[in-house]
Amino acid sequence: MFETAVFYAFAAILLVAGACVVTARNPVHAAMFLVLAFFTASGIWLLLRAEFLAIALLLVYVGAVMVLFLFVVMMLDINIERLREGFWKNLPLAVVVGGIMMAEMAAVLAGRYFGVAPRPLARAADYSNTKELGRLIYTDYAYAFEIAAAILLVAIVAAIALTLRGRKDSRRQDPAAQVRVRRSERVRLVSMPADKE
Amino acid sequence: MTTPLPDFALALPEIVLLAGACALLIFDLFARGERREGSVRFAGLVLLATAAATLFVLLGTGGALAYTFNGLYVADVMALLLKLGATLAVALALAYSRRYLHDRGLLKGELLALLLFALLGMMVMMSANSLLTLYLGLELLSLCLYSLVALNRDSPVSTEAAMKYFVLGALASGLLLYGMSMIYGATGTLTITEVARQVANLQANSAQHGFLVFGVVFLIAGLAFKLGVVPFHMWIPDVYQGAPTAVTLVIGTAPKLAAFAMAVRLLVNGLLDLAADWQQMLVILSVLSMAIGNITAIAQTNVKRMLAYSTIAHMGFMLLGLLSGVVGGNWLNAAEAYAAAMFYTVVYVLMSLGAFGMLVHLSGKGFECERLEDLKGLNRRSPWQAFIMLLLMFSLAGVPPTAGFYAKLSVLSATVAAGQIWLAVVAVLLSLVGAFYYLRVVKLMYFDDPAETAPALEGERDARVLLSANGLALLVIGIVPQPLMGLCFVAIKSL
Numbered sequence: 071m072f073e074t075a076v077f078y079a080f081a082a083i084l085l086v087a088g089a090c091v092v093t094a095r096n097p098v099h100a101a102m103f104l105v106l107a108f109f110t111a112s113g114i115w116l117l118l119r120a121e122f123l124a125i126a127l128l129l130v131y132v133g134a135v136m137v138l139f140l141f142v143v144m145m146l147d148i149n150i151e152r153l154r155e156g157f158w159k160n161l162p163l164a165v166v167v168g169g170i171m172m173a174e175m176a177a178v179l180a181g182r183y184f185g186v187a188p189r190p191l192a193r194a195a196d197y198s199n200t201k202e203l204g205r206l207i208y209t210d211y212a213y214a215f216e217i218a219a220a221i222l223l224v225a226i227v228a229a230i231a232l233t234l235r236g237r238k239d240s241r242r243q244d245p246a247a248q249v250r251v252r253r254s255e256r257v258r259l260v261s262m263p264a265d266k267e
Numbered sequence: 268m269t270t271p272l273p274d275f276a277l278a279l280p281e282i283v284l285l286a287g288a289c290a291l292l293i294f295d296l297f298a299r300g301e302r303r304e305g306s307v308r309f310a311g312l313v314l315l316a317t318a319a320a321t322l323f324v325l326l327g328t329g330g331a332l333a334y335t336f337n338g339l340y341v342a343d344v345m346a347l348l349l350k351l352g353a354t355l356a357v358a359l360a361l362a363y364s365r366r367y368l369h370d371r372g373l374l375k376g377e378l379l380a381l382l383l384f385a386l387l388g389m390m391v392m393m394s395a396n397s398l399l400t401l402y403l404g405l406e407l408l409s410l411c412l413y414s415l416v417a418l419n420r421d422s423p424v425s426t427e428a429a430m431k432y433f434v435l436g437a438l439a440s441g442l443l444l445y446g447m448s449m450i451y452g453a454t455g456t457l458t459i460t461e462v463a464r465q466v467a468n469l470q471a472n473s474a475q476h477g478f479l480v481f482g483v484v485f486l487i488a489g490l491a492f493k494l495g496v497v498p499f500h501m502w503i504p505d506v507y508q509g510a511p512t513a514v515t516l517v518i519g520t521a522p523k524l525a526a527f528a529m530a531v532r533l534l535v536n537g538l539l540d541l542a543a544d545w546q547q548m549l550v551i552l553s554v555l556s557m558a559i560g561n562i563t564a565i566a567q568t569n570v571k572r573m574l575a576y577s578t579i580a581h582m583g584f585m586l587l588g589l590l591s592g593v594v595g596g597n598w599l600n601a602a603e604a605y606a607a608a609m610f611y612t613v614v615y616v617l618m619s620l621g622a623f624g625m626l627v628h629l630s631g632k633g634f635e636c637e638r639l640e641d642l643k644g645l646n647r648r649s650p651w652q653a654f655i656m657l658l659l660m661f662s663l664a665g666v667p668p669t670a671g672f673y674a675k676l677s678v679l680s681a682t683v684a685a686g687q688i689w690l691a692v693v694a695v696l697l698s699l700v701g702a703f704y705y706l707r708v709v710k711l712m713y714f715d716d717p718a719e720t721a722p723a724l725e726g727e728r729d730a731r732v733l734l735s736a737n738g739l740a741l742l743v744i745g746i747v748p749q750p751l752m753g754l755c756f757v758a759i760k761s762l
Contacts, residue, residue, distance in 0.1 A: 205270075209270040209337070210270075210337040211337070211339070211399075212273070212336065213273070213278070213336035213337075213339045213340055213400065214339060214397075214399050214400055214403055216285075217391055217400065217403040217404065217407060218403060220285060220384065220387060220407055221403065221406055221407050221410060223289070223384075224381065224384045224407060224410050224411055224414075225410060227292065227377055227380055227381065227384075227414075228377075228381065228410065228411070228413075228414035230377070231375070231377035231378075231381070231414065231418060232414060232417055232418070232420060235420075
């Protein structure tokens, strides 16, 4: 009973937040509503006993991706009026697409073949799916996990190799050159006549 | 709860290579000098250690089939031999292109590291016994290749080629993944040996069978893209031409071995019971590739582009071997056919190494040897190099007594043994068409005058010696093919 109440509360917040993301006038506000939506979604996942996914969603999306998003939104000079142009013109198409998606979801969720189990199987109170996931990743799938790590490393190396350029106009120190410098390169003795004009 | 430790020793080549590649990244930070002598030598050492580790595993298991990492990894003779081949191919590619890369400011630690990681990806594919590891290996390889193509950042052509390669490659990965998901849906497992067991138990007309065939279509499409056969060949000419020749040298060689391994793992190891279904698809791919590859190559004026179309044709020819394994439900012919396909792939990699290696070798500082005119009168400029190029072209065309001839012969005899006479006839006719453009190169080298503006040849001696060995090896394999063919047999038997 209590769980149902919490679910409906979270679901209501999630829907309102989702609607606000697309209607908010200020892009920063929209991003903040998206954070709220993620946060509530992770609450719902907790209710579904997927605590690892819930925490990962918070850490990865709220903690990293959305912060990056906010930075980008703040850095870019977005012309809100330009973005809102054609809202009414595109609305019918959006309604049609949204309607089709809703119908498909309904077919999947209510259909005979894809009917989802209403509740996950009951587990012991101390059952931890984080632990189970960790056990699988580090035992059965350790090899695949290592390769995935190598792929990430390659992504880092490639991204840096492809984009990092030493800019010609950037000023930076070269300590080795600073240490090697000789007096004659820095100080020039000029003999000048000592009289005053 | 404790789980038994996996047998790490079987994966020694991969472990050595991964550790070496990571060490190279750190080592290169402290390397001095423009030529990166230290880093190149370090990369060479890593490759040597990898080859040694592979040999060690080969001798240690004695060629017995062994699985580890919970069935994600398989070590059999085919995987180990192909790993040795790929390591050799990458090492040769590096040796050929060292000066070329240095002249263009591309010889950086990142390039070497990406090369090693690409090799790691190939090895993972060769030893994959799960759709998961197969896919991860493929992505590791592809990511390295995309960035290698783009590494020449100031060249718009290279960037465009990398972009095309990346977008089409992502699409192909999507197709492949979709096919894999279908196969998972029908069999409920990702392990390839388990897939094979499930498929064998399926009823012929059950719903799952339809599901499987649907998945196989997508699987073949993804595979065809990686092999570069028509109609999934569009990226090959652009990428081969756009990439720096040294990178083309890498893309056109060792990854073909990995693609062959992937085809064998998926189709032969996993879905042999569906052979009747996938063999038909391969027939279409093969005939189209040989036709479009050979005929379009005639119209090319750029050697790299010409060799790209020749790759398409050769891969189509190789598929002939893969599709003649199972005849009417029995696979008596299988070992011969698959061994012939493997022999063909290995020989093709050797020829391709030589041909692109020669182009790299003939390119100088600020001069790209990539148009057909650039090869004019090579005989007068350097008779020995012209002779090696002649050997390579003869082998690509399939002129006896070179290895290319024997490779074509063995694939054709497998095709005839499978009763596909018309396919063999078509293949021979299209190879004749192909001979035209290979022999045109020979004609240009021997009977035309060199262009007056041709720059002096400046290749280093090491590379020249290796190239000569590469060319002569094709002659030797052509005259004495039995040892290599025997190895291929052992490899296929070990599956």
